[in-house]
Amino acid sequence: MEISFALVYSCISNQMKFLCSHLLGDHKHPGLEMCGCRTSVPSGKQNAVSQPAPASTKKGAPAAAGMPKGVPVAKQLASIKALRKGSDLEKAFATAALVYNNYADPESKLSKSETKSLLQSQFWHFIQGQENKPKYQEIISSLDEESENKINFEDFMIMLVSLTLMSDLLQEIKNVKTTK
Numbered sequence: 738m739e740i741s742f743a744l745v746y747s748c749i750s751n752q753m754k755f756l757c758s759h760l761l762g763d764h765k766h767p768g769l770e771m772c773g774c775r776t777s778v779p780s781g782k783q784n785a786v787s788q789p790a791p792a793s794t795k796k797g798a799p800a801a802a803g804m805p806k807g808v809p810v811a812k813q814l815a816s817i818k819a820l821r822k823g824s825d826l827e828k829a830f831a832t833a834a835l836v837y838n839n840y841a842d843p844e845s846k847l848s849k850s851e852t853k854s855l856l857q858s859q860f861w862h863f864i865q866g867q868e869n870k871p872k873y874q875e876i877i878s879s880l881d882e883e884s885e886n887k888i889n890f891e892d893f894m895i896m897l898v899s900l901t902l903m904s905d906l907l908q909e910i911k912n913v914k915t916t917k
Contacts, residue, residue: 807839810832813839814831814832836855837890840855847893848887849882849888850880850884850885853877856900860897860900862906863901863907867903872903
């Protein structure tokens, strides 16, 4: 079954808007004003998440092992009070948001070249072996075009989901035994 990037985008973009706005603290949805995240809690009670220096001050590729220097993502995740009893899925999406934010500039955006570097360093197991697939080539070539243009978190997450759906690793994940 061939997966169209445009179809994936249209199917999940509306659902992602809600999730992205919550994860990035853009509370335009009713009921999220005081959800407990660092941007919605009144000052003095914030669940601050330490982040490394903004991407705009970094030169060249991210630090060794593909991560910017700073507080490890696991430690950042542990500092988010609302997720202490969070589900695995909530923590997975929060981790994706933290990784994105660690690479993003002060406006919470990544250049296309930074996005490509992030995918190659942090999403390698999902993208390895996909180089000959037309949809993979389409996504990666879009990152090579006008590489200084910026993408936001929503577009980044849609790209991650698209790459995951076409990945050979997804089949291996589906085959994992879930019972004893």
